[in-house]
Amino acid sequence: MRAPIIMAFLRGGFKTPTLASVSGLVTFQNWNEPLQTHLALTDDPTEMIVVWVTKNSSNPQVKWGTASGDYTHILDADSSSYSASDMCGSPAIDFGYRDPGLLHKAKLSGLQPGLTYYYTCGDQQFGWSQEFSFRAAMPAFFETTTRVSAFGDMGVAELDDSRQIVSPEQPAINTTRLLNYYRDETDVVLHIGDIAYAVGYAATWEEFFDQVQSVAANVPYMVCIGNHERDFPGSNGLFNGTDSGGECGVPHERRFPMPRPALDQAWYGFDYGSAHFVLMSTEHFFYPGSPQYQFLETHLKAVDRTRTPWLIFAGHRPMYIDSTNYDIPAGDQTVARELRKYVEPLLNEYRVDVAFWGHHHSYQRTCPVYQEHCTEGATTHIVIGMAGKGLSKNVL
Structure with missing residues (x-):
């Protein structure tokens, strides 16, 4: 945001704040520091x-x-x-x-x-x-180990546990420390939605990139879009909640130049070594005939398994989830049912090995499963939305 600021120290918390001290004007020595x-x-x-x-x-x-x-x-x-x-x-x-x-x-x-x-x-x-x-990335055909750090729902936290605009994501510090610890052993970072929890506050995006720069400037940082980046009433998305704080995906897409087909088409694929990755948006329409469905069907069909034997899929809201949330239209189980109805047949037909999901702040893993039954050779689903936000407790 590159703006002069004055910092205030308050006592009494957000409910009964009392001004205790104010700093002088703080400004930049180099306004164009990268x-x-x-x-x-x-x-x-x-x-x-x-x-x-x-x-x-x-x-x-x-x-x-x-x-x-x-x-x-x-x-x-x-x-x-x-x-x-x-x-x-x-x-x-x-x-x-x-x-x-x-x-x-x-x-x-x-x-x-x-x-x-x-x-x-x-x-x-x-x-x-x-x-x-x-x-530099390893191209397809290479018989090499591809090492991925994957997670969702991280957010931002301060080391001193100071002010948070929204609810704290203090575990994000631990996740960032682990990412740094394993940085030299990581080929790709995969952050599957609910990135910074900026929810309309631009300064939070800057805090987030400062938090992850030591990782993201040295390892490619690939992202999915989540509800807290995209959803807002009247924004031509699948859901009309206010979770993005009015951002409607704009900061997310402008700040993360993923190989998407176009703006507001937050789905794409890429190769790395022996794996091909396909990332969808659970916040856009994914029904047959939609641009996203057409992309997923065409893209999955075109994957050459002799070149990339591993096929990895990811999206924000999970297809399989242990949750008590049956709300309509955006409850965990409601969305999972729709994903199983329309997207899961594609995963089965094109033999996706693993699907990563977030949104529910927990770690969960299925057997290889198709249409709610353990099936040999089917996709294994892993929920990894526990990177920062408070853990979800609405489990069955």
């Missing part, structure tokens, strides 16, 4: 996308090479942003809005499989970020 750096894969394993944010720098670039500090390539970045008018409701369009600055995106190409690359982003006038590194 921040919020993160990586994303494309549908081409020889490419990697680098994303970062500044206030308004005019010549953003990435310098990169195969040796630390020796950058043999330099690449101009594309820049974009979004405004309050791009979103659809409060608080995202009014008191929760802060100028996100410029979002810069550079696509590195011609990468060699498994080779480590070093890079820095920024510009000549305002300076460069610290150095980060990543391993």
Whole structure:
């Protein structure tokens, strides 16, 4: 948000706040310091996308090479942003809005499989970020272990457990620490919805990227969209709740350049080594005839299992879940029934090995199952929505 701020210390909590002290004006030494750096894969394993944010720098670039500090390539970045008018409701369009600055995106190409690359982003006038590194993706055909850190529903927390706009997600600190601990042993991070729980407060997105940068700037960070990124009345989604705080998917899609077919089509696939990944949106229509259903059917059918023998699927709301929530239309069991009716036949026909889900803040795992019966060779479903938000207790 790159704005001068004054910090206040309050006693008495949110219900009976009493002002105890106020700081002086705090501002930036470098308004265009590169921040919020993160990586994303494309549908081409020889490419990697680098994303970062500044206030308004005019010549953003990435310098990169195969040796630390020796950058043999330099690449101009594309820049974009979004405004309050791009979103659809409060608080995202009014008191929760802060100028996100410029979002810069550079696509590195011609990468060699498994080779480590070093890079820095920024510009000549305002300076460069610290150095980060990543391993280029392993293409299909490679008989190699693919290591994935997968989870959902993480959010943001402060180390000192201070102010939270929404309910605390303190376990997110533990998840982030584990991601950092296993960073060098991880090929892909898969965050399947309910990313930052910003719910219309732009500053929370910045807190989130600061929290995960040490991981996401070194390992591709791939995401699904969840209800707390997308859902809002009248936004042409599947559900009309207010869970996104008026964001309607805009910050999520602009900040995470996944290889989607188009804006507001939050479904895609990519290869990594011996695995092909397919990610859906449970917040958009997935019925036969819908754009998402057509994509899933065509995409799953086209997967060559001689090239990528493992087929991994993911979405936010679960297809199988132990939950007492039968609310209509968005209850856990209500949505699970619809997913089993329309999407599960595709998973069965195209022999999906594993499906990851979030939304319910718990860990759950099924047998290989089809149409609610354990079936040899069917898909195993794993709910992993326990990365930060308070655990769900509505189990049977």
